[in-house]
Amino acid sequence: xxxxxxxxxxxxxxxxxxxxxxxxxxxxxxxxxxxxxxxxxxxxxxxxxxxxxxxxxxxxxxxxxxxxxxxxxxxxxxxxxxxxxxxxxxxxxxxxxxxxxxxxxxxxxxxxxxxxxxxxxxxxxxxxxxxxxxxxxxxxxxxxxxxxxxxxxxxxxxxxxxxxxxxxxxxxxxxxxxxxxxxxx
Numbered sequence: 001x002x003x004x005x006x007x008x009x010x011x012x013x014x015x016x017x018x019x020x021x022x023x024x025x026x027x028x029x030x031x032x033x034x035x036x037x038x039x040x041x042x043x044x045x046x047x048x049x050x051x052x053x054x055x056x057x058x059x060x061x062x063x064x065x066x067x068x069x070x071x072x073x074x075x076x077x078x079x080x081x082x083x084x085x086x087x088x089x090x091x092x093x094x095x096x097x098x099x100x101x102x103x104x105x106x107x108x109x110x111x112x113x114x115x116x117x118x119x120x121x122x123x124x125x126x127x128x129x130x131x132x133x134x135x136x137x138x139x140x141x142x143x144x145x146x147x148x149x150x151x152x153x154x155x156x157x158x159x160x161x162x163x164x165x166x167x168x169x170x171x172x173x174x175x176x177x178x179x180x181x182x183x184x185x
Contacts, residue, residue: 010064016046019057026064032056043076043141065092066174068122070149073102078141086113089144092175093120098127099173102146102155104136115162117146117155119172128170130155132163148172 012022017039019029029048031037035055039046048057059065077089086105093099098120105113115136118129134157136142145156152166 011059013048013059014044014046015042015048015057016040019048019059021059027060027062029057029059032058043078043143047076047078061175067092067100068171068174071100071172072145072147073100074143074145076141076143079104079136079138089115093173097125097173097175099175100146100148102144115142115144115155115157117153119148119153122171122173124170125173128153128165130163130165134162 009023011026013019013029014022015029015037017037019031019037021028031048033054033056034051035057036049037046038049041047050056073090075090086103089102089104091098091101091103093101098118100117100119102115102117104115114131114134116129116131118127118131120127130146130153136157143156143158147154147156148169150169152164152169154164154166155162
């Protein structure tokens with residue numbers, strides 16, 4: 001099993017009542033529409049509450065987020081009810097040209113749909129996706145980790161590796177600015 005790179009974090013948002021980045025000098029998150037930061041009730045304290053499709057939390061572009069060669073994205077999420085559409089959980093860029101994207105496929109009313117991860121290759125513009133059926137249950141907290149380095153990429157759900165691709169790992173595309181107004185939909 002591949003171990004995620006041990007790079008220092010560039011961001012850590014606890015959402016415990018605010019969108020402050022816990023890493024010194026880091027950019028804070030902002031709320032859109034009816035999204036809110038809840039001080040308690042999360043897996044480890046606070047959480048960002050995204051109630052509806054129009055609600056979002058955004059972390060505005062900074063060059064430190066141009067993650068091309070090696071990066072790890074890690075977060076906790078909980079869904080109360082199955083969505084009837086595909087749902088972005090965390091992404092950079094905008095549809096259809098995501099730099100990276102972690103999304104949940106349409107649910108079936110019992111499960112929340114599979115978690116799918118991927119990124120756009122910098123040199124070719126091709127989408128590289130890691131996909132394997134997984135059905136995170138509704139109503140409980142789930143831990144997602146997506147890691148990429150020069151050797152390959154992998155993603156984990158609740159501590160178990162769901163899928164990996166170590167055949168090649170080209171650099172991911174980076175964007176010079178924000179092309180969308182949200183990081184969560």
